[in-house]
Amino acid sequence: MKKHVFLTFIQLLLIVIVSTNGYAFVDNSKFGKLSIGGTFGLNMADLSIDEFDSTPEIGFSLGGFANVPIMDKISFQPEFHITMRNTSLEIKENVYYTQFGVNYLDEYKAEIDIEVIYLEVPLLGRLDIPVQDKINCFGIAGPYFSIKISESLDGKASQTIINTDTNTTEFNGTMNFEVDSVETFEWGFIIGGGVTYDKFSAQLRYNLGLSDITDDEDNKYGIFSIHFSYLF
Helix, strand or coil: CHHHHHHHHHHHHHHHHHHHHHHCCCCCCCCCCCEEEEEEEEEEEEEECCCCEEEEEEEEEEEEEEEEEEECCEEEEEEEEEEEEEEEEEEEEEEEEEECCEEEEEEEEEEEEEEEEEEEEEEEEEEEEEEECCEEEEEEEEEEEEEEEEEEEEEEEEEEEEECCCCEEEEEEEEEECCCCCCCEEEEEEEEEEEEECCEEEEEEEEEECCCCCCCCCCEEEEEEEEEEEEC
């Protein structure tokens, strides 16, 4: 199944590259010509996982894009990014109990740090709205597909047992534990918008993850990001 998905991903990427390069040789002056650019972004990747509190941490992306006009003010914008997504997960549980007439508080905490680097390929539609000379507002929307390049997963658990009668700590220990590997492929939908000035642009976007990143949990990405681009 994974091999089939991987081959489909590569075929889709090749189709985008070939069709975009072919378009560059077509005189489409009625709607404009193909343009390419580079982009840098910062992101905050959140994960929706039952029982865990998710804390997004700053990640980054670096890549490029092509803009292919297809109608007046409407264009197709394929992109590629090397993107790092960082998220911390935490679960806490406090249990009060009595043993041999003594009252105790058992505090348990588990933390998971997730850092994944992806090759991300958004395939976006774009609508430009001219504001004044050299200034445009625009909106984007479309699917994205990601393939994992590398991952760093760290899990740590701690337990503290407190005698609440005397307010003394009777046990305090930590341990590391293994975390399930992240799925190789992830995909979803992007929506966003921004503003351009001459060859520069800035935009905000949201990635709505539609696939789980592990095979045994309901866990999908939700990513806010800001991107800065330059047209070559």
